[in-house]
Amino acid sequence: MANLLWLQGGACSGNTMSFLNAEEPSACDLVTDFGINVLWHPSLGVELGDNLQRLLNDCVSGNTPLDIFVFEGSVVNAPNGTGEWNRFAGKPMKQWVKALSGVATFVVAIGDCATWGGIPATAPNPSESQGLQFLKRNHGGFLGKEFRSKAGLPVINIPGCPAHPDWITQIVVAVATGRGGEIGLDELQRPKTFFQSFTQTGCTRNMHFAYKVSATEFGQRKGCLYYDLGCRGPMTHSPCNRILWNRQSSKTRSGMPCLGCTEPEFPFFDLAPGTVFKTQTVMGIPKDLPTGVDKKGYIALTGAAKNAAPAWAEQDMFIV
């Protein structure tokens, strides 16, 4: 039996909605099959008012062991570091986050807001939002760089806007079944099992990338979205094309450029004019090249690819 508590700060509930789409195991299965005791959740919890405050305080005091503390949403510090712009259960949410993180065996940040600050932390960051341990790519998060939960781990970051339900449930099940120590984390504290490969891995438009055939406009069944439409699939760590969304598809498969939402820089370029759904180029070469590829190599590769491109690559491959 593992006690799990889930709270939301500067959140949109998108990660909760994503979590509820899980099927193997489903949110209900976590309770009925894996013995996870959901102490409380903002959308699902039964306790209210003083009963909830007592429950939270029992966790803080150690009367109720808190095995997994899940946080969704940014830590709101406005105004002026007080956190009063996000009050919950009688006080600023950030005070609950500090206290509960201090007693939890594992602390899990779900989604971009909790990991890196996310959309609320986009310039000018009016709510003074931070992630739990990071602000964007830097260790500028609310709990501080040195924070370790009782299991000796830093915050487990499960980014994405939102996080995929499987990324959430698999990590929760791993922790609940005693495999928490086996979760290998990358330098951004993301579980390696999900975030070592790229969004592009498994993309059905990979052949178009290989032959440098571009989707030049939306609504096309052919072409790679990287060259013109701002797709960040070759530079973004996520399994979106290996573990499909809603069991069916991924953004790039359906024709939407990857926005790089598992990386701390999302939304990229702070959404400056001219940057949304448009590849940033210099002399026709993308500013952001696929991870590990240099400019010279890219030019050589694309020259060869264009020469080698077969006729079918220009056609509507996924024909109606």
Add this chain to the structure above:
Amino acid sequence: MAVQTLDISPVGRVEGDLDVRVEIDNGVVTNAWTQAELFRGFEIILRDKDPQAGLVVTPRACGICGASHLTCAAWALDTAWQTTVPRNAILARNLGQLVESLQSQPRYFYGLYAIDLTNKKYRGSRFYDEACKRFAPFTGTSYETGVTISGKPVEIYALLGGQWPHSSYMVPGGVMCAPTLADITRSVSLLEYFKKNWLEPIWLGCSLERYEQIKTYADFNAWLEESPAHLNSDLGLYWRMGLDIGLDKYGAGLGKYVSWGYLPHEDKYQKPTIESRNSAVIMKSGIYDGATGMHKLMSQEFARENTSHAWYEEGSDNVHPFDRTTKPKSKNHIDFNGAYSWATAVSHMDIGRLEAGPFARQMVAGGTHGEAWQHADGFILDAYKQMGGASLHLRQLARMHETVKLYRQAERCLREFRLNEPWYIKPQERDGRGWGATEAARGALCHWIEVKGGKIKNYQIVAPTTWNVGPRDHQGRRGPIEEALIGAPIADPTDPVEVGHVARSFDSCLVCTVHAHDAKTGKELARFKIG
């Protein structure tokens, strides 16, 4: 009877952070204040950004209504940029929004609302044991089925936009996707699965066709009695138990309703403008005033926001959203005579405060205004009249009644797609003002955008919860939920489930806190400890 003081923080199962203060006299709520307790400043973030930034940012304003925000963001840019939108794209946008709403129906009903029927207050009801068996959190038979199946409709969204929540597949000029035949047939199958595994056998206890014969409250009652399958369906059980425990006796609210209308018709809105929208939508726009029984059309030009009692430094005048400046106050102290919420008081410039939501949509659907070809349905309006007005129970019936209609519209979108025709027509970017509106599952939603010099000069959002949860306005008039709380009987002050019923019946995107104060002196009495 002594005045009782409660302080419940939070109530929960209302998405987001909401506090409610109520005054209780003789066990009945006599006054109420609703407080939105989270500010992230999305409208501030959008200033000076790429004109298309709203397509990325606004679905993230609400992970529950993301498709509705995306719809508004796309139509707002369409009107500003004067695009042409191909019919396939209109259908694909509508379908995305429809499946998001279909997802929301069982998830909301079982996950957020029906749990309260298992509250110990209702132990005396003859329906109580059955309600516990079906609606208990996580383990209830219908709870588990309902929550799990709610993930199915949005699989269609993923086929269109790659994922739900938070896709940006709707763009000015159309959509990013170009579904294949396999995507369409798979979507048809997913809808069918939803119908065959929940909507017909569990929710209705009958075929959609039989349910669709219900046109009046009398028809509904006759349907209930027609067969044990109807009586014992989740709808039948909910309706009978609600009457048994008195959910039809309170939660009425303002008695005035608004809908922006939604689902632009694929052949009537390919050259979208702000002015031509009302005549182009399938589900019509409008206002219903219960006091006069009058229906009329709604238009964005009538919308006003007031920040007299909200934490903004924008004066006390009623302003059109295009004229808002979104200046948050730094210190958000709670002052019930002054500012006490991040929500604004939204109103119609002539008709005043209005309730938004699925109930409002059905009240509007009962009118004869609008175009002859537009959707009309008088069932809920008839029930409203037969039952002597609104209640939180009728609000639920309206929400779930809509499910069958949404299902039919989703089927229609899938039938109407023409796979060899375009999904996108590249628009010319330009400066201008735009407006996009729709109906999210939980009510009227719209975005106003002003693009100047190739970037966003002003972006304003009025969400359903802004209408419903808004604080008092400059004249001291209460907002819809504040008004709906008046008269709620509080049977057990240690567990004021009735306040939860009322708040959750609006399906607001907020979390509640309830404070109760002495109705006569306004002074907070001894804080009540539960348990």
